[in-house]
Amino acid sequence: MSDIGSSGIPDGNTYAHYTVGAIVLYGIFVTPLFILWCISLCIARRKGDPARAGIAWIKAVYPLWILYLVLHTIGYALRLWTYLVEYDNDVFSSRSDFTTISRAVSQASDRFYDIARLFMYLANILLLIAFFELSNGFLLCLNGGTPPPLQKRLRYAILSFALLVFALAIAYLGTGEQFYSTYYDYLALPGVDSAIEVKLANEANTSNRLGAAVDILLWIASLPAIGYASLVVHQTKNHPPLHDPAILLLASTALASLRLLCLMIITARYFLDPSQAFIPPYVTLTVGPLFDAVCMFVVLVLLFTLAARKQKGLWSVPPPQWAAPAWVPSMGVAAPAPAGQPGMVWQGPGAYQSQQPQPQPQPYYYYPPPQQMGGYPQPQQGAGYPHEVPPNLQTPRELEQQQGVSGLKAPAA
Template identity: 25%
Template sequence: MDFEQEVEKHLFYIKSSAVLVSIVTLPLLILWITSLYRVRRENDPARVAFTYMNVAFALTILWADSFPEQVEVSLTSFTTPASRAWGDFPDHLNDLSTRLDTLSTALLDVTDVFLILTLFELGNGFLILCLNEDNEQRVLNEFEELEAWDTLLLVVWSIASVLLFAYASFVVRKARDKPLLLSSAMMFLVATILNLTNPARHLAMAILGLDKDIYLLTSDYYIADTILDYWVRFFTLVLVFIVGVRKDDGLWTTPPQQPESTKGECDTSQKSEQYEELLEGMAHDEKEEKASQG
């Protein structure tokens, strides 16, 4: 395969990736706008989770807005006459491409942090109801600030995602005997499984050394990276959004209890009926006694 064919192949990957991102960008924007007024947070044991969800929505949309610029720079770089060999791009295009790639990576990293926070807080909401607790329990106290995409961060991300999956399994087990919670708890479990795919993929690539081959990542794995990086986050947010919308229809519903005032009224009425029956019995006995004397 000559150089021109390699360029055409790479341009195909870039354009295909742009199409995949554009397909879900508009639905993601619609879901975010809808969640701002549909997902209410009053008296909600998981209200912090849906605040984090809206932040994750916004960051993902911001990343999607920057993606066309990355595609345009890549297309310009590969179609510029001066770039007749790999990496031989004009300096200003190379600098712009590096800056856009850095911005994109930072946005996705921060999105992952808020996504993990969202799922942990959502799990707290389920446990509060299952365990009948009044105050929210914080499972996640703090996260390390993401400064670079290195091996240590990847390990932390992977461990957190595995713990999150185990946590979701525990939540689902607690909600098994609560029909109003079980279906939404299962969505929460599926969301944690989707969240686990990205760190598992990156960790496997790091172990196999595939992350060292830049050309391999930007050609054969270009479309797969786009689907797993962007679409997985999209479907995870969709599941959390569905849980947030459904909560007004019974997700946080608890069995109705009889108010104390109603109980008091019932007790008073019962006592009044018993008192009237007692008076009637006494009057009847008095009549019988007079009749026997006469």
């Protein structure tokens, strides 16, 4: 929000140089993010995929953030125009013409700022929800499809918090629009009215404090998101297919929290001393865009990488090596002994053969290691060594005695 009558404010020429940098920082990421958003829409998630909820929230973040960048770029471009033509007397035929057009352009620029900031708040809210939903998806995989005990309560808590922050964001937009309407109406008056100036100062402080409150609450909410992502990384440390995506989730969550921390520090001055809350242009037009636009772009790229690691779902496809057939040794072959020699001769073990594929249950989203599934060959009982007769084989004489006793030969009298 603009400060009225603050001392020590740089002139328009100084602001113009910083504004050019802000336009570049905000406008340069519009095209690549739009491309990533279009690609993400083509990667469909199957019903029941644990990553589907989180990825759906991420897909909703992209258009909101793109609108924020576009509106912010337009607002800065309009403001830059007023700075550049302020000292050019050849542009307008009279000073009154310049004043009228300049006020109209400045008013449009300020309203673009406020609407853009609302889209930024919405994108931040949806991004936090996406972080929690992705963490829930990881834990859902680890539990074999059983939802974590606190998943429903955590979901209700984050949605309730999101509604609270959204209400504050709407209030910020409303008070900001009211301030600008009063301010530009006051500029059109011929004289000075101290009562209106006091009203303007109060409306500006109210709007600025609401915006700062939203920034602070969003940063506070990012801390549990980091803790939840850290828990996911710890829980998946023995599961490589889940551990690598979990690290990407933790990195993106930490970077998003750093960005929110920077924005909170910039706007926290409105709570400390609103009357001295003038922020230098190199902070609002250079440091702020660096942490705001650049960090958010990196976060969205990391989340896009996380979402696109497997086109059929993050964890719905087991690694290829787990699909290899298990190899087990075949049972040895017993053959009749040569003539004149009683018993059987052990011919040694047969060649290794591929076990017939068994019908597998439909995979969920994460398969346990093969040794937990019984996929590795188990030792066969009675296989013996090549030079031994297995204990479960009987000689022909033993078979003949058993069969003869049962009725092939009449018992002796």
